[in-house]
Amino acid sequence: MPVRGAGGDNLSLLTVNQLLHIMLRIPIQPRADWQQQANALGFKFHTMHGQPYWDESAYYQFTLTQIEQDIEAPTQELHEMLLFLVDKICDDDELLHRFAIPEKFWSTVRRSWLRKDPHLYGRFDFCYDGTSHAKLLEANYDTPTSLFETAYWQWMWLEQQVSAGSLPRSSDQYNSIQEQLISRFRHIHKFNRTHVLHFSCCKDTEEDKGTVDYLRSCALEAGIPCRFTYIEDIGLSTENRFTDLADNAIDWCFKLYPWEFMFNDEYADPLQTLSTQWLEPAWKSILSNKAILPLLWQYFPNHPNLLPAYFSDQKYKLDTRKGSVKKPIFSREGANIEILREGQVIAHSTGTYGDEGFIYQEFKALPKFAGEHIVVGSWMIGDQPAGIGLRADTSLITQDMSRFVPHIILG
């Protein structure tokens, strides 16, 4: 059972931590100047909608064994399972239907997979309490966010708290994301030597712009020439190429914009024929899709890191006493989710998704520490597991209002 850490006496906590294999929540004094530091870096979304988003009033402590056995290893394995499934799904018209991928894009998706278009990153969300197997809640493999705060900001927090003497010198963090991002960019650059990499996100969102700027910073570090264009500003030239506002052709583009949206936008037709290289590549549309959850359960039943999940035609197979979660196939940021237990809706969220159908997953309550529910976001950079970021929410459904909390490894 998770135990709420009292703070202060680190030595006895460490022993409890190691003996019971639990994760600990330990209150800590926030750095006095973190807000100024954040503003100076341009990390403007540390407070969103008047609520704190970055919360360093406490941290979570894991042991190295917990990180390596319970999170890192399953992350690698699940990633390989996902790639195995992409291959199956690409070969199967019926499954592509189930994934709500428009028929005219099937060849785009297939070609991108068969060409082995390189990909950059992805994030698994786990339900993990430190004692039992981490359970996969969902995979965000097309447009995962919270990257900057995980890879950079959380790392700086640890570095500064150790320097200030507030954390032991031996504290570590499961977080080599930035290093791996840069080396991944270097690797992908080899396939696009002559091209400028355009970065793109939607207008009017500080969080997305922040994420994209952070990625651009990593790409620059890797020696890639970069440009930025808003998604809404992308144009189409008379020679049928996508262009930026200065009429430069876009040959290679990172987009923080879901594939399923691109499939439905006005430029869907040119998108099929143009040779622009996208990050993430089109085959990722299969993995950002909640329909992957029932497929995982079908191909790897009773896998220790999976929860039972079904399409609506087989939802009767779920144990109603354990409760179930209804998720739209394209849901993002926890929209339109319903948690049912013994026929009662115990939690739900609003949104505009669901026209594309739903999947049903067994309900697994998120571990609760001092009144906050924790979700562990575990990152893949390329084909390597790279680190975690924790989100805390008072509600059972983690949405974009939830707080980001730091972690350390000790023992």
Place this chain on the structure above:
Amino acid sequence: MKRSKQIKLTLVMGTTAGLAGCSDSEESALLFEDVNECTSFGVETESCLYHYEQAKDQHLSEAPRYATEQLCESDFGYERCENNGGLWRPVMAGFMVALLAEAVDEGLDAMKKRKKRKAAFLSGKYYSGAKPLYRSKDDFFQYRNAQNNVVSSVNSAGTTTVKSTSINYQPKPSKTVTRTKSRGGFGRSASSRSWGG
């Protein structure tokens, strides 16, 4: 260790990429339409040819490129474009050589005294490389550089002063110019929804 050893941010977030401001000081330069104009100004033929060739080389790598002749002519005028390797470029309308101030004085002195040392102008230590010049359709009496910045009037052949940024720019590989026929075909799906993850 399970974390990055050392990390830094190359870019401050939330800023648009921009170049560090360059100072816009004045600099002396020689502008010529062709080798003839250069020699008639009093520079040795050999020196003129050398710089002309150098500018021509730069022209091939820096000139704006167009996918079709029509697109190119819409910027540079009828029969003012040439084809090279399948792409269209404006013809080089002139070339310029940057000079150090003392070189100009020395050269002008020499000219005034009608001595045969005029070539001092363009001896190795004085110039900083030759650059191609262009004349566009809508602004025909100005020389522009490959970056589409106005350099000077075409009538100021010979010694003139130009902005240092218009001659000391970093040569960059030119892009193929296209015309954007529509914009805004992406993003509509996002406007009505919250998303991310």
